[in-house]
Amino acid sequence: MNALTENWVAIGAVSDIPRRGSRCVKNGDTTIAIFRTVDDHIYALEDKCPHKKGPLSQGIVHDGCVTCPLHNWVISLETGQAQGADEGGTLSFGVKLDGDSILLDIGGAR
Amino acid sequence: MKKKLVVVGNGMAPGRMLEHLFELSPDGFDVTVFNAEPRVNYNRLMLSPVLSGEKTYEDIITHDDAWYEQQRITLHKGSKVSRIDRGAKTVTSDNGITASYDTLIVATGSNPFIIPLPGKDLEGVLTYRDLDDVEKMLCAARAGGRAVVIGGGLLGLEAAAGLRQQGMEVTVLHLMPSLMERQLDPAAGYLLEKAFADRGIDVITKANTHEIVGKDGQVAGVKLDNGTVIGAAIVVMAVGIRPGIDLAKESGLNVNRGILVGDDMQTSDPAIYALGECVEHRDQVYGLVAPLYEMAVTIAENLCGNKAAYTGSVTATKLKVTGIDLYSAGDFAEAEDRQEIVLRDATAGVYKRLVLKDNRIIGAVLYGETSDGPWFFDLLKKQTDISDMRETLIFGQAYQGGSPLDPMAAVAALPDDAEICGCNGVCKSKISNAIVGKNLNSLDDVRAHTKASASCGSCTGLVEQLLSLALGEAYNPAAVQPMCGCTELGHDDVRRLIVAKQLKTIPAVMQELEWKTSCGCAKCRPALNYYLVCDWPDEYADDYQSRFINERVHANIQKDGTYSVVPRMWGGVTSSKELRAIADTVDKFDIPMVKVTGGQRIDLLGIRKEDLPAVWGDLGKAGFVSGQAYAKGLRTVKTCVGTDWCRFGTQDSTGLGIRIEKFMWGSWTPAKVKMAVSGCPRNCSEATCKDVGIICVDSGFEIHFAGAAGLDIKGTEILGMVKTEDEALEHVVALVQMYREQGRYLERIYKWSRRIGYDEVRRQIMDDADKRKAYFERFVFSQKFAQVDPWSERVSGKDKHEFQPMATLSLEAAE
Numbered sequence: 001m002n003a004l005t006e007n008w009v010a011i012g013a014v015s016d017i018p019r020r021g022s023r024c025v026k027n028g029d030t031t032i033a034i035f036r037t038v039d040d041h042i043y044a045l046e047d048k049c050p051h052k053k054g055p056l057s058q059g060i061v062h063d064g065c066v067t068c069p070l071h072n073w074v075i076s077l078e079t080g081q082a083q084g085a086d087e088g089g090t091l092s093f094g095v096k097l098d099g100d101s102i103l104l105d106i107g108g109a110r
Numbered sequence: 111m112k113k114k115l116v117v118v119g120n121g122m123a124p125g126r127m128l129e130h131l132f133e134l135s136p137d138g139f140d141v142t143v144f145n146a147e148p149r150v151n152y153n154r155l156m157l158s159p160v161l162s163g164e165k166t167y168e169d170i171i172t173h174d175d176a177w178y179e180q181q182r183i184t185l186h187k188g189s190k191v192s193r194i195d196r197g198a199k200t201v202t203s204d205n206g207i208t209a210s211y212d213t214l215i216v217a218t219g220s221n222p223f224i225i226p227l228p229g230k231d232l233e234g235v236l237t238y239r240d241l242d243d244v245e246k247m248l249c250a251a252r253a254g255g256r257a258v259v260i261g262g263g264l265l266g267l268e269a270a271a272g273l274r275q276q277g278m279e280v281t282v283l284h285l286m287p288s289l290m291e292r293q294l295d296p297a298a299g300y301l302l303e304k305a306f307a308d309r310g311i312d313v314i315t316k317a318n319t320h321e322i323v324g325k326d327g328q329v330a331g332v333k334l335d336n337g338t339v340i341g342a343a344i345v346v347m348a349v350g351i352r353p354g355i356d357l358a359k360e361s362g363l364n365v366n367r368g369i370l371v372g373d374d375m376q377t378s379d380p381a382i383y384a385l386g387e388c389v390e391h392r393d394q395v396y397g398l399v400a401p402l403y404e405m406a407v408t409i410a411e412n413l414c415g416n417k418a419a420y421t422g423s424v425t426a427t428k429l430k431v432t433g434i435d436l437y438s439a440g441d442f443a444e445a446e447d448r449q450e451i452v453l454r455d456a457t458a459g460v461y462k463r464l465v466l467k468d469n470r471i472i473g474a475v476l477y478g479e480t481s482d483g484p485w486f487f488d489l490l491k492k493q494t495d496i497s498d499m500r501e502t503l504i505f506g507q508a509y510q511g512g513s514p515l516d517p518m519a520a521v522a523a524l525p526d527d528a529e530i531c532g533c534n535g536v537c538k539s540k541i542s543n544a545i546v547g548k549n550l551n552s553l554d555d556v557r558a559h560t561k562a563s564a565s566c567g568s569c570t571g572l573v574e575q576l577l578s579l580a581l582g583e584a585y586n587p588a589a590v591q592p593m594c595g596c597t598e599l600g601h602d603d604v605r606r607l608i609v610a611k612q613l614k615t616i617p618a619v620m621q622e623l624e625w626k627t628s629c630g631c632a633k634c635r636p637a638l639n640y641y642l643v644c645d646w647p648d649e650y651a652d653d654y655q656s657r658f659i660n661e662r663v664h665a666n667i668q669k670d671g672t673y674s675v676v677p678r679m680w681g682g683v684t685s686s687k688e689l690r691a692i693a694d695t696v697d698k699f700d701i702p703m704v705k706v707t708g709g710q711r712i713d714l715l716g717i718r719k720e721d722l723p724a725v726w727g728d729l730g731k732a733g734f735v736s737g738q739a740y741a742k743g744l745r746t747v748k749t750c751v752g753t754d755w756c757r758f759g760t761q762d763s764t765g766l767g768i769r770i771e772k773f774m775w776g777s778w779t780p781a782k783v784k785m786a787v788s789g790c791p792r793n794c795s796e797a798t799c800k801d802v803g804i805i806c807v808d809s810g811f812e813i814h815f816a817g818a819a820g821l822d823i824k825g826t827e828i829l830g831m832v833k834t835e836d837e838a839l840e841h842v843v844a845l846v847q848m849y850r851e852q853g854r855y856l857e858r859i860y861k862w863s864r865r866i867g868y869d870e871v872r873r874q875i876m877d878d879a880d881k882r883k884a885y886f887e888r889f890v891f892s893q894k895f896a897q898v899d900p901w902s903e904r905v906s907g908k909d910k911h912e913f914q915p916m917a918t919l920s921l922e923a924a925e
């Protein structure tokens with residue numbers, strides 16, 4: 001009961017995710033991709049590319065972005081918005097760090 | 111009876127002479143060449159790019175061993191001629207080889223001048239003349255420290271820039287008040303000095319060296335007349351050259367500063383010609399290649415009985431330091447009867463000066479913007495009266511007649527006989543005619559057919575403009591297409607620098623090559639990862655986060671985010687046991703689609719990522735390994751049934767295909783590689799549209815390459831015929847390794863080989879056995895680290911995180 005009413009959920013440790021990589025969190029029918037950048041910033045986006053729903057978690061992470069594996073759209077990790085000439089956005093979720101532990105805000109997708 | 115021609119010295123001038131001679135008379139001469147350097151003929155002008163790491167020795171070879179063999183020239187490498195017996199008409203080298211001649215050519219080049227300073231014999235005092243010198247400098251550069259270059263002329267500055275690029279601290283000492291004072295006026299010398307200072311190179315002018323200070327027989331520093339001491343790990347003396355006349359002098363030929371010749375290039379002995387920098391002709395000694403090439407042609411013509419004469423040359427100079435544009439020609443000392451026109455643009459860093467006498471250009475110095483150099487040089491050589499355009503002359507050719515400043519217009523307006531390539535004396539019409547007449551469409555074609563831009567390369571831009579003019583949109587210069595937005599460098603430059611600078615990690619590449627982003631992008635990272643895997647197979651740790659998802663999880667992502675899996679079936683052969691295992695796996699994991707591929711494999715589609723390790727586990731138990739159908743690497747070798755079954759089969763095509771596949775699986779390549787082997791020319795496995803294909807015939811194996819059947823469709827080129835399976839394997843492997851080392855990431859074999867030339871591939875793989883073997887061995891070495899089945903690795907737990915979600919929240923909630 002708890003986890004559903006709480007906004008912030010602990011999902012694991014920073015070290016569970018490879019640098020410049022991503023892991024998924026399943027929340028019911030939604031898959032949320034958690035990204036870790038080269039300088040250890042953590043971001044969370046719905047694992048669905050605004051283009052044709054490609055799994056962003058499978059893309060290449062570089063600077064503050066991820067490049068979708070299906071057709072190379074570049075998505076901002078912070079805002080979930082497509083970069084460059086492409087238009088569209090995917091849901092982004094709040095993330096907090098408590099020491100090495102990652103907290104995800106599943107209540108308020110932006 | 112062929113005439114015996116002996117050449118002493120194997121530098122740039124005799125190299126050109128021989129080319130011309132064999133064009134005129136392919137079989138007229140029996141040629142022997144002695145070379146004090148232990149190697150073939152290379153392009154000395156390009157030593158500076160080798161020093162700076164932008165090129166390798168291999169890149170600057172003019173004639174390789176195969177060439178000498180083909181022309182039936184006897185080349186004695188590492189053999190310095192120490193005696194000419196003019197009575198007996200023989201020469202003898204210091205390692206005891208004697209050769210007799212009907213005609214002798216002395217082309218001993220020149221020697222660096224060494225200032226007789228105290229300490230000049232210390233270890234670490236170097237000169238700059240040949241490849242050995244470059245290697246010594248590179249060796250010193252690896253140890254680091256400071257290099258002091260004595261001499262601020264062309265050579266000294268190129269050495270300084272190269273050493274700096276190799277990471278040394280560099281000081282240039284120059285006796286005169288400004289750099290390159292023989293080619294530049296003081297104002298341009300000043301701009302040059304500033305440009306060097308900007309690169310972190312200290313330039314001290316009016317510096318008179320007093321002595322070279324040593325410690326334990328090794329250079330420790332340089333002391334100037336004013337008492338200053340500059341610490342140094344090496345000292346490079348580049349203060350000028352002296353024609354190499356010792357041998358000629360001892361043999362009793364007439365010499366002055368150089369070996370004296372007439373307009374026919376004969377020395378005082380009619381059986382002996384002299385050629386190159388060792389020559390003195392009409393009181394002139396030359397230190398640039400253009401005049402030497404003219405001499406070379408004169409000699410070749412005279413050897414064939416066509417009376418030719420050399421009448422002297424005017425020269426122009428370009429400094430070959432990347433990023434500094436400098437051009438000078440003629441005479442520009444100030445004098446009563448001369449006028450000058452100067453243009454300065456400080457913000458753009460441009461300085462141009464023309465020196466005029468009687469309304470004719472006699473000297474030109476251009477700094478920062480040199481594209482009008484050849485035009486000015488043309489006016490200078492022809493002594494054109496410029497009174498009519500005097501007002502706008504300095505703005506360059508494009509300005510004449512009020513036309514706007516369009517660089518193409520300038521080239522278009524050049525007269526037909528304007529010299530484009532100064533080194534090789536190639537004029538505009540020769541290039542334009544060759545482009546049109548011979549259907550040339552690349553820089554390399556133009557180089558091969560006209561020699562333009564084949565020596566120092568500084569006219570490359572002009573040649574490319576001529577290509578654009580002739581071909582219009584059809585020509586797109588391959589020159590500087592950056593890899594991606596993170597860098598200005600192109601793929602080739604990056605590959606070269608990775609090797610030259612021994613860069614072995616992605617961060618090292620990005621740091622050293624000044625990437626503009628902090629961690630690259632999805633275009634450059636996979637490319638860099640491949641280049642590093644290829645160049646350092648034993649040392650580089652593959653960076654999975656820089657691989658596309660397919661290569662990271664060893665399966666092909668599909669549009670719905672599921673994956674497809676293709677087990678390897680060697681040569682397309684399978685068995686009931688394998689098929690049963692596949693059928694069981696399909697049932698167990700409820701795999702929605704099973705499909706036969708074009709490469710003779712079975713594709714299982716629609717597998718969820720989480721199931722991948724288990725699917726592989728089951729397939730692995732049946733003996734399958736990954737088919738790498740996802741890889742930029744060897745995909746499939748398609749075969750036909752050959753002599754085993756087919757009534758037309760000439761060889762065991764199935765066996766050979768399997769052998770090749772087992773040898774080459776696991777190797778990464780710039781883009782995917784698909785092969786096929788057909789048992790006879792009926793070609794049932796479609797080998798003639800593959801990256802590499804083999805057609806078996808009775809007498810052996812015909813190897814094909816550079817086919818395509820995708821977005822583009824293209825039949826293969828023939829590499830050549832070999833007799834045995836072993837040879838077929840060696841040739842195929844060598845070809846792929848050559849491609850691995852040279853290809854740009856994502857560039858298929860057909861594009862790569864079209865870019866570098868099919869003939870070049872044939873030359874290296876078919877004709878040059880040493881090269882082929884070396885490629886083969888490098889491939890074998892890298893396979894030691896590549897042939898690991900990625901599936902079994904992952905079944906045993908590698909990269910486990912890839913396949914499982916980090917957390918499943920609804921589950922947690924339920925607990």
Ligand SMILES: Cc1cc2nc3c(=O)[nH]c(=O)nc-3n(C[C@H](O)[C@H](O)[C@H](O)COP(=O)(O)OP(=O)(O)OC[C@H]3O[C@@H](n4cnc5c(N)ncnc54)[C@H](O)[C@@H]3O)c2cc1C
Pocket residue numbers: 118119120121122123124144145146147154155156157158189190191192217218219220238239240265268354357385386387388396397398399400402428430533566
């Ligand atoms: C670093 C560098 C950069 C240069 N850049 C330019 C440039 O940009 N533009 C330009 O026009 N010029 C340039 N030059 C000058 C140009 O390279 C020379 O003018 C040209 O190479 C001279 O050709 P050569 O055949 O006369 O002599 P070399 O090329 O010097 O060849 C002479 C050869 O003869 C050999 N030899 C000598 N004595 C004997 C003997 N007794 N027996 C057997 N072999 C012997 C030597 O080992 C040498 O290999 C540059 C030179 C250097 C070193």
Ligand code: SF4
Pocket residue numbers: 750751752753756757758759760763788789790791792793794795
């Ligand atoms: S290519 Fe020739 S040998 Fe192979 S199956 Fe076809 S006909 Fe037979």
Ligand code: SF4
Pocket residue numbers: none
């Ligand atoms: S041909 Fe096109 S649609 Fe068909 S599998 Fe290949 S890439 Fe996909």
Ligand code: FES
Pocket residue numbers: 049050051052053054068069070071072073
């Ligand atoms: S689905 Fe992401 S780019 Fe097409």
